[in-house]
Amino acid sequence: MxxxxxxxxxxxxxxxxxxxxxxxxxxxxxxxxxxxxxxxxxxxxxxxxxxxxxxxxxxxxxxxxxxxxxxxxxxxxxxxxxxxxxxxxxxxxxxxxxxxxxxxxxxxxxxxxxxxxxxxxxxxxxxxxxxxxxxxxxxxxxxxxxxxxxxxxxxxxxxxxxxxxxxxxxxxxxxxxxxxxxxxxxxxxxxxxxxxxxxxxxxxxxxxxxxxxxxxxxxxxxxAVERFFEAEVQHIETTLMTSTTETVFLDLKKLEPIDEKLIILYHILKKFGFSYIQTQDILAGITGESGKQFLSPTYVLVKDRNKLVITPARVEEVTEKLLLTSLQQNAKQLYTPLQLQLERKTVTTHFKLPKDPCIACLDWDKLKLPLKIRPWQQGDWFKPLGMNQRKKLSDFLIDQKIPINLKQKVMVVVSDQEIVWVVGYRLDNRYKLTKDTKEILLMSLPTSTQ
Incomplete structure (x- = not known):
């Protein structure tokens, strides 16, 4: 022996x-x-x-x-x-x-x-x-x-x-x-x-x-079969899925031609805590209307048009928090939870206005400190950049076709109770830069966190 x-x-x-x-x-x-x-x-x-x-x-x-x-x-x-x-x-x-x-x-x-x-x-x-x-x-x-x-x-x-x-x-x-x-x-x-x-x-x-x-x-x-199968699932997963820091997107159009969709989808979703029975329900629901939610112990999955959107379940309620009380000229500050960088800059002739929605440039002199950050709420409104009339934030999020589980994560920056930026989506028109702007508050969010 x-x-x-x-x-x-x-x-x-x-x-x-x-x-x-x-x-x-x-x-x-x-x-x-x-x-x-x-x-x-x-x-x-x-x-x-x-x-x-x-x-x-x-x-x-x-x-x-x-x-x-x-x-x-x-x-x-x-x-x-x-x-x-x-x-x-x-x-x-x-x-x-x-x-x-x-x-x-x-x-x-x-x-x-x-x-x-x-x-x-x-x-x-x-x-x-x-x-x-x-x-x-x-x-x-x-x-x-x-x-x-x-x-x-x-x-x-x-x-x-x-x-x-x-x-x-x-x-x-x-x-x-x-x-x-x-x-x-x-x-x-x-x-x-x-x-x-x-x-x-x-x-x-x-x-x-x-x-x-x-x-x-x-x-x-x-x-041996398991090793072969896992390698194949891994290959399929890389073609179906894209992700940001906290959000995973699964392309349903690319899933459609795949054989044995149920078992493939189950092996992809089980890492997020979804059971085989839930996967059957998810697969049955992909031809239905957008918005249906499925919950695992740790994640929320939403069918949104041609995607499955998976986000972590919110463990605790996020409340309003202080974002900025003061900032010296040409100084920087970091708001850690979102990795949101804040920078007070002097306008120069070389400054170019960024077009990235994850970057907001606000007229410093129009702001009232302290700035606060909080989740959006029903009843919120703002004037989206390029518009002079008010728009309900709930309607704006619908227009942006944001999945339900991502809507729950949308944050707003407020100045004296007025929304100045829907974080990662749109600046308020009242706080945009003009030819008279002398100083800027530049807020930048890592693109991968949107």
């Missing part, structure tokens, strides 16, 4: 002999075999054990911790141990004890790995774990990503024993006379994984005794 391990590590390029490896050791048979195998590897890197005591099984948890400490001492390798009051944390967070324990475990492993200078964390997952994971994903509902099971290498986490079945691990432990701890909770079929392991998989193995090996080959094929 040791030779198989070395071959697997080399073939999969899991780590190098110079890497320091932290072993996640519970004390069960899988992690004990992992420890024994790694203790035999001749390398220049260091090996250490990390053990979590979740204090969920009373005396048994204490015995497991002591066993792991003795195991580390037997092999002469460092051992790190931590304890969690898992039950109390699970009650406070109102979550699954298993999920809370998993999150605690991996968070501590990563903290320890970084602090102590280990390149990778090795876990003792094997082929049977792979089978269970794939079946669980199928039962719960999954896409192609759920069918690749457990990855051999994922970031700083490695699973060097995925080549071995549980039967091979048990045979090795018996042959070497290894001792380990038995976790009675592994027989409790109230957990889905245990029910699969103890009831479902034995039935499947009567149909295919080589289930683990067969699934391993299937997973390799599925992983």
């Amino acid at each position: 040791f030779n198989k391990l070395i071959t697997y590590i080399t073939h999969k390029k899991i780590f190098t002999p110079q890497d320091n490896i932290l072993l996640a050791v519970s004390g069960g048979i899988d992690s004990v075999v992992l420890t024994d195998l790694f203790a035999q590897i001749k390398s220049h890197g260091q090996v250490a054990i990390a053990h979590c005591n979740f204090q969920l099984r009373g005396v048994a948890s204490e015995e497991d911790e002591e066993f792991v400490k003795q195991l580390a001492q037997h092999y002469g390798i460092p051992c790190f141990v931590t304890r969690f009051d898992t039950y109390t944390l699970a009650q406070a967070q109102k979550g699954s004890i298993q999920m809370i324990a998993r999150n605690l475990r991996y968070a501590w492993f990563e903290q320890l790995r970084t602090k102590e200078g280990y390149h990778y964390l090795a876990t003792a997952h094997h082929q049977n774990d792979m089978v269970e994971t794939v079946l669980l994903n199928l039962v719960r509902g999954t896409g192609i990503a759920g069918l690749h099971g457990i990855k051999v290498k994922q970031g700083h986490i490695i699973r060097p024993m995925l080549f071995a079945s549980r039967e091979e691990i048990e045979a090795y432990a018996q042959e070497k006379g290894l001792k380990w701890c038995e976790d009675a909770s592994n027989q409790d079929n109230k957990y889905y994984r245990n029910r699969l392991r103890n009831e479902v998989i034995p039935v499947l193995k009567t149909m295919n005794p080589n289930l683990e090996k067969t699934l391993e080959q299937s997973v390799e094929k599925i992983s």
Whole structure:
């Protein structure tokens, strides 16, 4: 089995002999075999054990911790141990004890790995774990990503024993006379994984005794297909999408000729938190009228003519804020949230009026300080540049064909309650430059933020 391990590590390029490896050791048979195998590897890197005591099984948890400490001492390798009051944390967070324990475990492993200078964390997952994971994903509902099971290498986490079945691990432990701890909770079929392991998989193995090996080959094929599919989705995404700092636009005209639009669109939108069911609704609605909104936990998507417009959901209400109280001649000031640069300049014969809507040039002498900035409101009006009559800001935004979710982000700069600039869109005509203008307030917004 040791030779198989070395071959697997080399073939999969899991780590190098110079890497320091932290072993996640519970004390069960899988992690004990992992420890024994790694203790035999001749390398220049260091090996250490990390053990979590979740204090969920009373005396048994204490015995497991002591066993792991003795195991580390037997092999002469460092051992790190931590304890969690898992039950109390699970009650406070109102979550699954298993999920809370998993999150605690991996968070501590990563903290320890970084602090102590280990390149990778090795876990003792094997082929049977792979089978269970794939079946669980199928039962719960999954896409192609759920069918690749457990990855051999994922970031700083490695699973060097995925080549071995549980039967091979048990045979090795018996042959070497290894001792380990038995976790009675592994027989409790109230957990889905245990029910699969103890009831479902034995039935499947009567149909295919080589289930683990067969699934391993299937997973390799599925992983290859997944890599190809992801590359294709990435290519399509670059043709469909454009973005600014906070806004993503998806071109529906370019989506139209693409085959399997639903699955492609889902894989693009899931990074924004939209589900498969929502994607079905979004796709069904793209031929309808503009303005329909879809919400994920973190984003808002709006169908706007020939585009899908995606913006972050507003977490907190933006209120009126002070923008400018004073500014010396030829001085600059930055309003950080919008990266809005303000500059007071003297008019010269060389000055050229910019045509960029993200730049506003206002007559300094017409302004009344302090200037403030706030979200636009229903009832707001101004006199758009080039017009002498009032226009409701709501009507102006409609004329500009601004999607609903971008309307919510529109800000205005006000002077003595009068709007002087609809930020990024239009200056107020009353504050434009004239032949009599001596000084300018130049406000510039990075184009990418509009």
